Amino acid sequence: MASRSADTIIKNAKVVKSEGILNGGVAVEGEKIVAVAEDQYLPEGREVIDLGGKYLFPGLIDHHIHLGGRCSFAAGVRAESKAAALGGVTTLGVNGAKCMKLSRNFIYETLPEHMVSFHKGLPEAIEIAGTDSMVDVSLSVAIMTDEQAREIPEYAERYGISAYKFYVGLQSSVTPYMERTRPKWGMPVRWDDGTDFIGFENVARIGGLAMIHAENFQIVRVLEERAKATGRKDLAAWAMRSPGWVEASDIARYAHLARVTGTTLFVVHASSKEGLEEIRAARSRGAKIVTETTPHHLIIDPEAPFPGPRARINPPIKEAESREALWRGVRDGTVECIGSDHVPGTQTEQIFDDDVWRGEQGFVSTQVIVPLMITEGYYKRGIPLERIAAACSTNTAKCFGLYPRKGAIEVGSDADLVVVDMEKKMVVEEKDPNWSDSSNYSIYQGRELQGWPILTMVRGRVVMKDRQLVGGPSGKYIPQRVGVHK
Secondary structure, three states: OOOOEEEEEEEEEEEEEOOEEEEEEEEEEOOEEEEEEOHHHOOEEEEEEEOOOOEEEEOEEEEEEOOOOOOEHHHHHHHHHHHHHHOOEEEEEEEEEOOOOOOOOOEOOOOHHHOOOHHHOHHHHHHHHHHHOOOEEEEEEEOOOHHHHHOHHHHHHHHOOOEEEEOOOOOHHHHHHHHHHOHHHOOOOOOOHHHHHHHHHHHHHHOOEEEEOOOOHHHHHHHHHHHHHOOOOOHHHHHHOOOHHHHHHHHHHHHHHHHHHOOEEEEOOOOOHHHHHHHHHHHHOOOEEEEEEOHHHHHOOOOOOOOHHHHOOOOOOOOHHHHHHHHHHHHHOOOOEEOOOEOOOOHHHHOOOOOOOOOOOOOOOHHHHHHHHHHHHHHHHOOOHHHHHHHHHHHHHHHOOOOOOOOOOOOOOEOOEEEEEEEEEEEOOOOOOOOOOOOOOOOOOOOEEEEEEEEEEEOOEEEEEOOEEOOOOOOOEOOOOOOOOO
16 A cells, blocks of 8 residues: 655656566655555655656666776766766666775775775775765675685675675786786786685675676787787777687686585676576586676677777677677576676777777776667667666666665665656767766767666655756665575
């Protein structure tokens, strides 16, 4: 039974839930949803928002945001949470922080003195997340020392972190290679499979997720030299250095470790047909695996003139066969989650349009997950909106211990909502004034996309309306529930 009154009524909507679409609306009281029903069964509201038949989605959860690499952590939170609000993302997940020597002016570097216990930085990171963000924030960290691996149960208990990232292909044996290509990625500490083993055991103990970047850089080192020897400098040459079988081999290796330790494996940014095939095979052998891919691995063509080297990323964007295999995975549920792998940075800092072997990796994209998935997934390929909502919100919430507080349009859930105008078309411009405070280019520049967020609500508070930000920071740090994957 609906309550008699509410702060806000959103009616005349198509409410998109992972299990179906409801013609009706929701009632919001304070920070929570108090009713989900057909319009005639909704309570009275002090404010009424009539959507005129537009679609209401659960707020997106983008748990693959990288912050701190090119600016202070606090500046990154401020800038990228604005981008998130514009994109209908109501919870940002800062993914795989590698060090925790934090201060508000500190720029992340991977240096020996920074590879310390996360107890030294997490309290400040949590404070920043709860004071500087437009949207809610969740955290995960990257395990790179035995000390960090052993302390996982403590991090879970004190800070509510259930997901831990393992850069399985970036162990210290490849330091000289990484120092040549990107000095601050030259890993200065010794961690090995033993560290990962300790970490996987403790992740299993807390019922969390062991996230892996599946890309064997020890093999990539060899293949890159061969790719450079061809003289090619285009984006497709970047994929030559890390073909799909390199991803698949790491998935096979760590799926076995996950099975031995009883851990749930989360494969971030799956990029290849071979990777998906190995995920299916490992599941058939009893491994518990969750899979994420990204919009760029689904959409960008490395053979096209644009974006070219601007879309340099690890793992590389693959050929059309892999892209379509990933889309089939989204449709059939092999790929449960969509994350952006959003990396802030300016064109002058990281882009060399004529040479993929120079510059930095990464680009921003959390702002355009919604129109990309609707344009390419729904309109072009007929993937149901319910499936898109599940991949972009509900499934991620379940994986990271945020459900049903997040990722659901249900009574008792946080009122994290995004209104999408399915007819709205916009061309992505290189420098939109609302694009990002920390990036001045887009790999989707010039694309006309259809289906844009026009209102974003975080815990009952409107933070974006009519493509304009509303108000200031009001986000909270959201701890993850542990034990979800036990």
